Amino acid sequence: MKIIDISQKLHHGTPVWPGDTPYSFQLNWTKEQTGSVNVGQLTMSTHTGTHIDAPYHFDHNGKKVADLPLERFIGPALVVNVSGKTSIGAEDVQHLDLTEISKLLLKTSSWENKSEFPSEITFLQEDLAPYLMQQGVDLIGVDVPSVDPIDSKNLPAHHSIENSHIQILEGIVLDEVEEGIYDLIALPLPLTEADGCPVRAILIDRT
Ligand SMILES: Nc1ccccc1C(=O)C[C@H](N)C(=O)O
Numbered sequence: 001m002k003i004i005d006i007s008q009k010l011h012h013g014t015p016v017w018p019g020d021t022p023y024s025f026q027l028n029w030t031k032e033q034t035g036s037v038n039v040g041q042l043t044m045s046t047h048t049g050t051h052i053d054a055p056y057h058f059d060h061n062g063k064k065v066a067d068l069p070l071e072r073f074i075g076p077a078l079v080v081n082v083s084g085k086t087s088i089g090a091e092d093v094q095h096l097d098l099t100e101i102s103k104l105l106l107k108t109s110s111w112e113n114k115s116e117f118p119s120e121i122t123f124l125q126e127d128l129a130p131y132l133m134q135q136g137v138d139l140i141g142v143d144v145p146s147v148d149p150i151d152s153k154n155l156p157a158h159h160s161i162e163n164s165h166i167q168i169l170e171g172i173v174l175d176e177v178e179e180g181i182y183d184l185i186a187l188p189l190p191l192t193e194a195d196g197c198p199v200r201a202i203l204i205d206r207t
């Protein structure tokens, strides 16, 4: 079985949303201190690196991470190259055969330098999610930190995706991934209060 890791590595310096809590790992106890083990402590924004958004992120009444059905995070995925576009709407994916596909992963290639937070990204249009819902898609993945423009406040794409009962997966790494069908696994931790959660996102190559 060939596994392709499409997760960003987490390290001090992993870029986060401007002003948001940076990623940090530190040893809380050392083996010398405990006499037996090293024990670490993690601090980070829930939107660090490759992560999922729970509807609570942008909707006070929305579901939190632990409430999301796990079926959303596992299943047949199509990786499609949509690079070179300012935004992606229904017309950009109309030619795709989505039978047997439940996850659509968009390779926008609009975040080039992954060591810095991007100032401009390819974003999703409001008509994309309703169309994909009709086609049976239940997760949209993007290789950028947001499905809306970075400076958006009303987040039309986030809301249209939630209204279409589709899961948002952000910050996947598709640079080395060929277009085609894979099986995606991108499970969040069962965080009961959280608005988002980093995930280990992998593609299983069927060939
Ligand atoms: N972490 C933030 C801090 C401040 C303002 C926005 C964000 C976001 O995360 C928004 C983005 N749409 C996201 O879901 O990743």
Ligand SMILES: [Zn+2]
Pocket: 047, 051, 052, 053, 145, 170, 196
């Ligand atoms: Zn997010």
Ligand SMILES: [Zn+2]
Pocket: 053, 145, 146, 147, 158, 168, 170
């Ligand atoms: Zn988001």
